Amino acid sequence: MLPEIELVADVDVVAMSPLVRGMVMAVSYADTEGGIGLTASGAMNRKFVHWAAVHFDWPDYTSEDLYSISKVLNEADMPPLWVVRDMLKHLRLVRRNKDRLLPTKRGRDFLARPHTFFDQIATDYLYAYIDYGQAQDDVRERMRWWHVFLNLINIKARKGCSLDDLVNELYPSESYSVTQASMVRAEFRHDIMRPLCWLGLLREEREGLRFLQDGTYYKTPLWAACLELESDTQAEITVS
Numbered sequence: 001m002l003p004e005i006e007l008v009a010d011v012d013v014v015a016m017s018p019l020v021r022g023m024v025m026a027v028s029y030a031d032t033e034g035g036i037g038l039t040a041s042g043a044m045n046r047k048f049v050h051w052a053a054v055h056f057d058w059p060d061y062t063s064e065d066l067y068s069i070s071k072v073l074n075e076a077d078m079p080p081l082w083v084v085r086d087m088l089k090h091l092r093l094v095r096r097n098k099d100r101l102l103p104t105k106r107g108r109d110f111l112a113r114p115h116t117f118f119d120q121i122a123t124d125y126l127y128a129y130i131d132y133g134q135a136q137d138d139v140r141e142r143m144r145w146w147h148v149f150l151n152l153i154n155i156k157a158r159k160g161c162s163l164d165d166l167v168n169e170l171y172p173s174e175s176y177s178v179t180q181a182s183m184v185r186a187e188f189r190h191d192i193m194r195p196l197c198w199l200g201l202l203r204e205e206r207e208g209l210r211f212l213q214d215g216t217y218y219k220t221p222l223w224a225a226c227l228e229l230e231s232d233t234q235a236e237i238t239v240s
Contacts, residue, residue: 035097202219
């Protein structure tokens with residue numbers, strides 16, 4: 001059974017959640033700037049992508065990070081925008097009108113009360129969102145394991161944990177070749193840890209680390225504000 005995500009504490013979800021913050025800023029931009037311009041292919045135009053890169057304050061995707069890779073930014077160069085746009089469309093917070101994305105009435109309601117949308121955003125994104133390169137069957141299969149993932153992280157991240165701490169607990173290294181172990185590690189980072197960080201339930205401390213190095217993960221106040229797990233009172237968890 002999927003752990004229920006229900007916001008029960010008074011926390012600033014916009015400040016804590018990169019995804020919610022990005023969605024709020026995108027809808028606000030569309031509302032105040034006459035819409036988000038679209039290219040002929042339907043992508044968000046460079047003017048908005050540049051604005052988003054500068055203002056979103058997205059971990060690992062600051063304007064400095066992005067422009068160090070490409071001198072010109074298109075929507076395809078900023079992966080957080082893919083998720084923001086998909087979730088805005090999924091929740092019907094924007095609508096397309098010719099060459100622009102405009103806020104809907106529901107979108108303006110979202111601007112006024114973003115915290116009331118958090119439960120649906122978090123549940124749909126964490127459990128059901130099909131990211132680029134993923135298959136629907138993989139997402140469905142992962143649903144069976146989210147209670148294990150979340151309870152394990154709930155315990156391990158109390159004082160901070162690494163990606164290896166979690167992966168080695170779930171997938172003993174003797175069961176995999178070096179190549180397989182590397183793939184499992186990369187998939188866990190992309191499919192489990194990244195969504196939790198983008199939702200704002202985890203933060204990754206990366207100070208002093210290089211690009212390809214993994215940091216230490218900690219739970220944020222948003223985690224306790226929306227998740228109640230059986231491991232809350234446990235010191236250890238057995239993964240079987």
